[in-house]
Amino acid sequence: MKKPILTEVASSPAPVGAGSAATTTTPACPSGNRLITGGFSLNGSTNALFAQGSFNPDGTWTASGYGFFGAAPQLTAYGYCLPA
Numbered sequence: 001m002k003k004p005i006l007t008e009v010a011s012s013p014a015p016v017g018a019g020s021a022a023t024t025t026t027p028a029c030p031s032g033n034r035l036i037t038g039g040f041s042l043n044g045s046t047n048a049l050f051a052q053g054s055f056n057p058d059g060t061w062t063a064s065g066y067g068f069f070g071a072a073p074q075l076t077a078y079g080y081c082l083p084a
Contacts, residue, residue: 007033007081013074016048016067022075023064025056029081035059039078048072 011024029035038061042048047070053063063077 005082009079009081011063011077013043013076016042016045016065016072016075018047018067018071021051021064021066023062024075024077025062026060026077026079028059029079032084033081034084035061035079036082037080038063039080040065041074041076041078042072043074043076045072048075053077 007030009026009029011026014022014024016022038053040050040063042065048065048067051064051066056062061077061079065075
C-alpha cells in the first residue's frame with residue numbers, strides 16, 4: 001500500500017496535578033474507520049503514572065493518569081483507527 005492504513009486521533013492534552021488524577025478522551029475516528037487500539041503519552045514526564053485506558057461505546061478512547069511523584073505537564077490519549 002502506498003498510503004498508511006492506520007489513522008491516529010489525539011485528545012487535547014490535560015495537565016496532571018501532583019497527587020491528583022487527570023483524564024482525557026480522543027475524538028471519534030474519521031468516517032469509514034473504526035477504533036482498534038489506544039495509547040497515551042505523558043510528554044516524557046516520570047512524575048505521573050498511567051492509571052487506565054478504556055474503549056468507550058461512542059468509538060473513542062479514554063486515558064487516565066495520576067501525579068504520584070509530582071505534576072506532569074500533560075496527558076494525551078491516542079486512538080488508532082483502521083478502515084471499517
